[in-house]
Amino acid sequence: MARVLRRYAPVMSILLGVVLASGFGAWSATLTSRMPQVPLSEETLDDQLARLAERIPGFGGIFLDENGRIAVYLVEGEVTTLSVREIGATIARTLGWDEPRLRAGAIRILPGQYSFRQLKEWNDQLFPHVFEIEGVTLTDIDEARNRLRIGVESEEAAEVVIETLDSLGVPREAVIVEEVEPILPMATLRDKVRPLVGGLQINFPGYLCTLGFNAVRSSVAGFVTASHCTNVQGGVEGTPYWQPREDTDTFIGTEIADPLYTRRLGCPRGRVCRYSDSAFAQLAFGVNASLGYLAQTASLGSLTITGSFQITAEATRRVRGEVLNKVGRTTGWSQGPITQTCVNVGVTGTRIVLLCQDFVQATVDAGDSGSPVFKINGSGVTLYGLLWGGNSSGTSFVYSPIGNIQRSDELGSLRTCATGSC
């Protein structure tokens, strides 16, 4: 055990340092009693490393490599009179890191291209500009890659970031621009969450439902929810939506598509039919939404958001027995097998018949209408459709398949996947 503790001590120390430098006020009081040598200032970890770069010419970053060894970048060609042991001692002193391997000079030196000071200078220069770009989620000095790193949600955002690098004179090769999942706070499906993702609570006048999934329809960005989650089911009335509920800063969009229920071919006499209970709302100006992402909760039945599901495909066929999932504002994440496919369903209390719908044996309750229905496939999910109904005991739900939703007489073609993934 002692060996294990010793092995992870450097990592723990760095993590503690990061926590302290990040200013987690409530925690720092506890941690300082264990780490008295770490100065409790408003200096960030990047500031500390920049200070280190002043003392070690050519210092480009420090990290633990895949084998747990301390690795330090030194810029190639930079002349330093310090020995490896002196470099280790300087790091230990500057970072307040009481690590025997530093004192002994047991450090792996790696050839770097950029000094940490240079990287920090570019990072400070870029920071205010890149966060004005929609879809940028993080900026970082990546100590392990001796580069700046900018996280984006989409290819479009990446292109704008690269243009910004050029305009600011930051070398393209010094920056890694990569797509990352949107960062979601620890919130529940019923809280205000931005960027918008599928599975969140939405409110329209007098009612609560669930946001299905973000989508682009005829070049218009928006989201899909149930047709009965509009002011009038069928037909467009410009229903306004808020997330999670009506407030001064929670307006997210307006209904712009909800085809009429009609006596089409095959519809029983005296009834009106559609192939899906779906409507499309245009995203309000300035509201951030993540195309292709659904809220992921801590576990089945949980409402607490801990991550996201990435839509990487749309279902082209459905098979009885396949295990599907849904995320909705009332019962959270639930899962179960398809029990019936392509069922014509009469909607209780209406003249409506929904054609070719699927049933899933999984938990549902009032407020889950509009939930995204999907199948987990490795690292991503395949979108199957939109939940709209359930039985009275809450053990089985009905959804409109995604293929039905995208029929030309329904919402038509939609882009639903995370950019570049399908």
Added chain:
Amino acid sequence: MLLLALVVGSAVGVGAMEEKPALSARVEAMGPVGRTIRLKLWIKNESERRLTLMLGGRPAYNFLVKRPDGALVWEWQRGKIIQQILERRSLEPGEELTFEVTWRLVDARGRRVPPGEYVVQGVLNLEPPEKLLTDPLPLRIPPSKKARKGR
């Protein structure tokens, strides 16, 4: 009649969160007329304030017919597909909501129920998992005229 004190936990955009509204719920049975009985659920705001309810599902009401021992005989929502929406509904002081359905004197499988004693309950689904249930109403199904003549 059942008088209930509920905390409405999910009122949208109104200050009803701390209210402890007083609602009464009762069920009536009218009939039998022929082979049917009309069942009616009444929900009334007995307080002097406007109350906000969250109605769970569309339709949010349900009726249960049971034997006196509690065994379920018939449920109005059984086999129906309910739209899974939550509706905010305000009730002024003294205002009532009513919901009415027909029971054709059959059980869950559609078979005629035998004459005898039954109880009826009305249910209003609120924000899950809350429900408003009436007290059970005793109900007697008499033998049909044909059966009486046969005796």
